Amino acid sequence: MAVLPLLPVPEFWITQLNSIGLYATVALGLVLLTGVGGLTSFGQAAFVGIGAYTSAYLSTAWGVSPWLTLWAGLALTTVGALLLGWITLRMSGHYLPLATIAWCLALNYSMANMDWLGKYDGLLGVPALQLFGWDLGAGRSLYYLIWAVALLGAVALVHLLDSRPGRVIRALKGGTTMAEAMGVSTFRYKVTIFLIAAQYAAVSGWLFAHFQRTVNPSPFGIKWGIEYLFMAVIGGVGSVWGAFTGAAVVKLVEDQLQVLLPRLIGTSGNYEIIVFGIVLVLVLKYAPQGLWPSLARWLPRSTRVRDWADAAPLPERDKPPAGAPLLEVQAVRKQFGGLVAVNDVSFEVRAGEIVGLIGPNGAGKSTTFNLVSGVLRLSAGQVRWRGERVDGLPSREIARRGLSRTFQHVRMIPEMTVLENVALGGYLRSQAGCVRAMLRLERDEERRLFKEAERQLQRIGMAEQLHELAGNLALGPQRLMEIARALATDPALLLLDEPAAGLRHQEKQALAAVLRQLRQEGMSLLLVEHDMDFVMNLTDRIVVMEFGTLLLEGTPQQVQASPAVRAAYLGTEH
Ligand SMILES: Nc1ncnc2c1ncn2[C@@H]1O[C@H](COP(=O)(O)OP(=O)(O)OP(=O)(O)O)[C@@H](O)[C@H]1O
Numbered sequence: 001m002a003v004l005p006l007l008p009v010p011e012f013w014i015t016q017l018n019s020i021g022l023y024a025t026v027a028l029g030l031v032l033l034t035g036v037g038g039l040t041s042f043g044q045a046a047f048v049g050i051g052a053y054t055s056a057y058l059s060t061a062w063g064v065s066p067w068l069t070l071w072a073g074l075a076l077t078t079v080g081a082l083l084l085g086w087i088t089l090r091m092s093g094h095y096l097p098l099a100t101i102a103w104c105l106a107l108n109y110s111m112a113n114m115d116w117l118g119k120y121d122g123l124l125g126v127p128a129l130q131l132f133g134w135d136l137g138a139g140r141s142l143y144y145l146i147w148a149v150a151l152l153g154a155v156a157l158v159h160l161l162d163s164r165p166g167r168v169i170r171a172l173k174g175g176t177t178m179a180e181a182m183g184v185s186t187f188r189y190k191v192t193i194f195l196i197a198a199q200y201a202a203v204s205g206w207l208f209a210h211f212q213r214t215v216n217p218s219p220f221g222i223k224w225g226i227e228y229l230f231m232a233v234i235g236g237v238g239s240v241w242g243a244f245t246g247a248a249v250v251k252l253v254e255d256q257l258q259v260l261l262p263r264l265i266g267t268s269g270n271y272e273i274i275v276f277g278i279v280l281v282l283v284l285k286y287a288p289q290g291l292w293p294s295l296a297r298w299l300p301r302s303t304r305v306r307d308w309a310d311a312a313p314l315p316e317r318d319k320p321p322a323g324a325p326l327l328e329v330q331a332v333r334k335q336f337g338g339l340v341a342v343n344d345v346s347f348e349v350r351a352g353e354i355v356g357l358i359g360p361n362g363a364g365k366s367t368t369f370n371l372v373s374g375v376l377r378l379s380a381g382q383v384r385w386r387g388e389r390v391d392g393l394p395s396r397e398i399a400r401r402g403l404s405r406t407f408q409h410v411r412m413i414p415e416m417t418v419l420e421n422v423a424l425g426g427y428l429r430s431q432a433g434c435v436r437a438m439l440r441l442e443r444d445e446e447r448r449l450f451k452e453a454e455r456q457l458q459r460i461g462m463a464e465q466l467h468e469l470a471g472n473l474a475l476g477p478q479r480l481m482e483i484a485r486a487l488a489t490d491p492a493l494l495l496l497d498e499p500a501a502g503l504r505h506q507e508k509q510a511l512a513a514v515l516r517q518l519r520q521e522g523m524s525l526l527l528v529e530h531d532m533d534f535v536m537n538l539t540d541r542i543v544v545m546e547f548g549t550l551l552l553e554g555t556p557q558q559v560q561a562s563p564a565v566r567a568a569y570l571g572t573e574h
Pocket of ligand 1: 336341360362368
């Protein structure tokens with residue numbers, strides 16, 4: 001690619017490649033936002049427009065250097081994206097796509113109706129870029145800058161996705177509950193990826209203005225917003241290199257159809273749009289992940305190099321002394337409409353104890369877990385953590401205080417390895433942000449995270465499966481992986497929701513041994529479990545719930561001897 005402009009390649013193809021580089025830069029932002037983060041935007045063309053118009057206006061009307069107008073464009077984009085993101089990203093569902101459509105339409109009409117922006121004619125005479133006296137006016141010379149930007153943008157994204165913030169971003173698509181339980185403010189990350197995607201678009205717009213040397217509103221309308229999304233989807237919206245594939249396919253197919261179709265059917269019209277729509281449907285039918293992942297299947301998969309052997313351990317929190325009150329649940333209540341799922345339940349967990357929470361199906365155990373860990377809000381009552389009231393706090397704040405959990409239905413990132421999933425647990429014990437990750441300045445901390453993740457996986461007996469994709473594991477090992485991830489948060493209390501479900505007998509025994517070992521190391525455990533042998537042999541105390549209320553609290557022997565508990569399980573009157 002570097003020598004292409006030096007060869008006698010026709011100007012047409014250089015222009016095509018320049019356009020592909022510009023489109024791919026916008027599509028890269030969508031890979032991050034939509035493909036990885038799960039947030040759909042139809043409005044990227046508006047951000048391209050901000051980058052283009054800011055530079056065109058400031059450089060033509062005020063003679064400002066394009067190297068300065070780039071920053072002005074990025075600053076304006078930041079303000080626009082923050083405003084839009086702040087309002088819409090708290091809401092789930094269709095609000096963001098709709099808001100981005102509205103934003104794109106509104107901005108496009110504004111551009112087209114302002115005298116000082118030249119209305120529909122736009123701004124002419126945008127100066128060419130100059131770099132150290134080198135004129136970048138010709139397509140052949142600008143080619144280098146366009147492709148340097150696109151490729152650097154891609155490499156920065158690859159770095160980002162393989163980092164502490166990247167693992168969080170990859171968790172967003174599967175819902176926010178798990179990431180929040182690992183201590184992440186998912187809203188902050190949603191705003192961040194929205195901002196990054198907008199800035200990729202604005203940089204592309206800046207280049208576009210100085211490539212075309214003129215701007216007008218039409219390339220920044222909703223049609224282009226949709227087109228950019230097409231590119232990302234066709235290329236493979238989850239993969240960085242898919243942005244290039246998609247941009248190339250859309251640009252080349254559309255152009256070729258415009259030439260070929262009139263010749264084939266003997267009349268001109270917008271038929272290429274129809275044929276293009278058919279192509280899109282076929283791609284989505286036969287390569288639903290997009291074209292790049294279908295091609296990449298044939299490439300060898302590289303495993304992570306184990307370079308963390310000598311990394312320093314992550315910081316650890318002070319653990320409470322054995323017997324100190326840790327978790328106090330005081331008359332907690334949760335109503336779902338008319339249903340009282342948890343009815344004034346009280347119990348406590350002291351440091352160094354293993355407490356079991358049992359009860360028939362629908363007794364309210366998982367709801368109690370969700371109340372304690374901040375996933376659900378209480379209707380009444382109090383939850384105290386080491387004496388401090390924590391009910392009403394979001395789950396990430398409770399996680400920060402040392403309470404970590406697993407989920408009844410395993411929550412993980414299936415397309416990441418076991419090691420990477422567990423490394424997400426170390427989020428609160430590390431600091432690297434997006435910029436450091438994109439520049440690869442956080443490798444030391446990353447090694448420390450992987451060392452910790454490996455240590456926890458060894459502890460749980462999964463040292464052999466570090467590089468396995470989490471989605472390929474059977475249910476039992478997935479549950480163990482969740483425990484390792486919770487352990488990587490360095491908790492003082494571990495809440496385990498049915499940890500033994502799906503495990504074979506020997507695996508259960510191994511798990512019980514690990515949990516006992518954890519208790520010896522000072523860890524406290526609260527677990528919901530249906531396997532009675534497992535609970536009776538492991539726990540110090542058991543809390544029994546039935547129909548949302550506390551039926552009994554006592555030692556395993558007391559619970560086993562209780563006729564009321566037996567009746568509750570058998571469904572008889574007591
Ligand atoms: N989000 C919700 N909205 C409405 N009702 C709910 C909700 N979550 C739970 N419930 C109801 O609350 C009751 C308690 O449910 P919960 O899942 O806490 O029970 P459980 O003891 O964990 O059961 P299981 O052992 O089957 O997991 C059930 O009747 C359930 O249908």
